[in-house]
Amino acid sequence: MRTDATFALMLRLDVFAAALRALNAGRGVAIATVTATHGSTPRHSGARMAVADDGEQWGTVGGGRIEQIVVSAARAVAEGGEPRVVQQNLVRDLGMCCGGSMEIVVTPTKSSREVLAKLAAVGETQTLMTPLNGDPFILRSPCAGDPPAYEPRIVDGALVERVGATERAILCGLGHITRELGPLLAKLGFNVVVCDDGDANVTQETPDWATMVIASFVPSEIERKLAGLGPDDRVLVVTRDHTIDQELVEGFIGKDQLGYLGMIGSRRKVERFKKRLEAKGILDGEEGLRRWARLRSPIGLDVGAETPAEIAVAIAAELIALRRRGAPIAGDWVAMRTRAY
Secondary structure, rough: OOOHHHHHHHHHHHHHHHHHHHHOOOOOEEEEEEEEEEEOOOOOOOOEEEHHHHHHOOOOOOOHHHHHHHHHHHHHHOOOOOOEEEEEEOOOOOOOOOOEEEEEEEEEEEEHHHHHHHHHOOOOOOOEEEEEOOOEEEEEEOOOOOOOOOOOOOOOOEEEEEEOOOOEEEOOOOOOOHHHHHHHHHHHHEEEEEEOOOOHHHHOOHHHHHHOEEEEOHHHHHHHHHHOOOOOOEEEEEOOOHHHHHHHHHHHHOOOOOEEEEEOOOHHHHHHHHHHHHHOOOOOHHHHHHHHHHHHOOOOOOOOOOOHHHHHHHHHHHHHHHHHOOOOOOHHHOOOOOOOO
């Protein structure tokens, strides 16, 4: 049976898993992949949709008239037709208000069954190559020069992207907020790790939305258990104890390779922590000031959240902003000229 944690790992791969199930049932299937966009469009490079020969579909490339055209093209490919590329200007060709244009390659899946099986097996992060001419998908191990997660790029005639659970959310503390936040992050495709010292048996069982529980609040032990930290790791300090919070921040704030460090708390708490770290010499010099600036606290986008569930949404929104914008800050809908839904 597939657990919630396994579902989290498969979230970005479910289109491939659905295509594989349909193939194994003897149905024809094609996968439509957005490979390029210009201007304001509903989806961007890497968005996918699988379509069976009877018209059933999984995923979306944006809805509306553009999706109708892509579904029609994909169904024809699923029925045995040749690969094709759909190019549409959303205003001139379709009368949509978005104002941009999209290029979408439609790939038959019969020759990619082995790749689909590997993607559906929920393994390590891998690199997927989608040829722009509709040739079979290619899957390989990541290598230097591959694009970061959620930033697919066209290289040598193929859309190259990292797939799988590329981001790890390390939640320090298994209290009210984490119990709301953990399942939410899992559904957003994060590999969720929980760290807690086991007080009151909170780590007696691994939550079904977590892939690992580390029974420790010691930063060095957490790093060892995780086999190191990297740019795709997001550490969130949300424990029940301010002393533990400070120890965690002290241990992680010097990890320059860490992609994100956030801590829950009031602005007064943050200022107190800063003074204590300064007194210990941890924030000395320009390097110390730069590291302090990397700490996100209070954590979460400011939406007036108060309950654990609301706070979880605010924190998740901040991590989505980091994922999609490269910075954990809110955007301005008025200024968002490259997206239209």
